Amino acid sequence: MTDQEVNTKMKTEEYFVNMGPQHPAAHGVLRLLLTIDGEIIKNVEPDLGYIHRSIEKMCERDSYQQIVHLTDRMDYLSSHINNEAVCLTVEKGLEIEVSDRVKVIRTIVGELTRLASHQLWWGVMGMDLGALTTYFYAFRDRELINDIFEETCGARLTMNYFVPGGLMYDIHPNFVKRTKEFIAHFRTKLPEYDRLLTGNVIFEKRMKGIGLLTKEDAIAFGATGPVARGSGFASDIRKKDPYSAYNKVDFKEALFTEGDSYARYKVRIMEMWESMSIIEQLIDNIPEGNIKEPTKAVIKLPKGEFYQRVETARGELGVYINSTGTKNPYRVKFRSPGFSNLSVLNHISKGVKIADLVATMASFDFVIPDIDR
């Protein structure tokens, strides 16, 4: 057949394909219902709930100390920051001001969490695109952060280190030394990440100009975190609404305006440099002070509504607590960054190829329990 005959006599047909719920590139149980024409995506419909535990409902029967523990299980790569969000909300309700020591430790630990999360993202991002080596580089370095956490909190994933009023216990005597050793180590290793992946021709072709998101759409869809900052939306809560010790440190908000997958990649790499700089500014001058302000054994928030936003590794986490004055909250809502970021996916995937959807999802850095809650 000639080309002309192919174009006139042959036709394509739309059909459905299930991507997930068990798909390696989703890093969890996410089901996407793809409408495709050949290899071109026409529509992406997410079907959620495979790991939904209804944490919001569970919160309504739990005490405020118990709620903190549930939030680890949302975005498990930002578990410290999730814990912090609930603690800050409860402290806001009780009108407790924690000591400077607690604020600084929370900030350092939060930034270590962000580093560990971005390291894991960088490793699996390469893996999603077929470059398995990145995974081993990233996990070599992430292990060191997990060791620091293990020493101080006794846990490596679900931390439960922050409690309403302060910290569960003081930092380990080795914390400062090991954190400094890690920063010195990672300052020499992060350039390796660039050498391995950032300038790679194949990688750049898979990332540049793919998954374009404009700034207007990022705001309208409520995209936050590196996804929004890759499109030029200055959404960093650490700058907008500083909490803990973020108003005392000097750091740049990572902003790029291209809006493609490559911009989101560059945001996270830059954030790793900035996180190291924040830790270095604080680590030598952790002030003395109480590690926990006294709270009653049974915390009762006054009647009212309390809202706190924090910046997790994936974007803006909002905690809304509605209290009627009893020991349990009347309603708790977690505005998770993953859920809003996922809503963008259909909008920017129309007309791209399936392989590009995988690359775009990798640049979004989804954690499914954060979407499902």
Place this chain on the structure above:
Amino acid sequence: MINQENKMKNEDLQNIINGLAENLEFSEEGSEFLNVIVPKESLYNLCSQLKSKSDLDFDYAYCITGMDWGKELGVIYHLESTTLKHKIVVKVMTDDRENPTLDSVWDIWRTAEFHELEVYDFFGVKFNNHPGLRRLFLTPDWDGWPLRKDYVDEANMIVK
């Protein structure tokens, strides 16, 4: 850094918003934001003006919460202006628990499309003009609305 002078005070906000629709209730009690309770008939009209008026410019709905107040069901919208930096909370409620229906604001803030699905899934609030109202987390044959206060599920819920 946020320029404090550009931030409109709650009183000024209230004065502007008060003229936009009738029967609005304002309150700052027990909340750090200015709360506006809007009758459900005026919801869409008010929201589109909150977004489009240049001195309000609420372009970012950062949290949309479904709510069961015991008698009424409703939705709480946390809104922010990314340019003018002020924030507001809009509340809308309906006392019809059998067939609660509110207007969708998905074409004003696209993020509402997903968040309204979540509210529908857990509270059973239907949204007029929503592009595809469906069960998002739960299975299509799920019975009841789990985050309502009167929801009972003896098999799966541990009640203390």
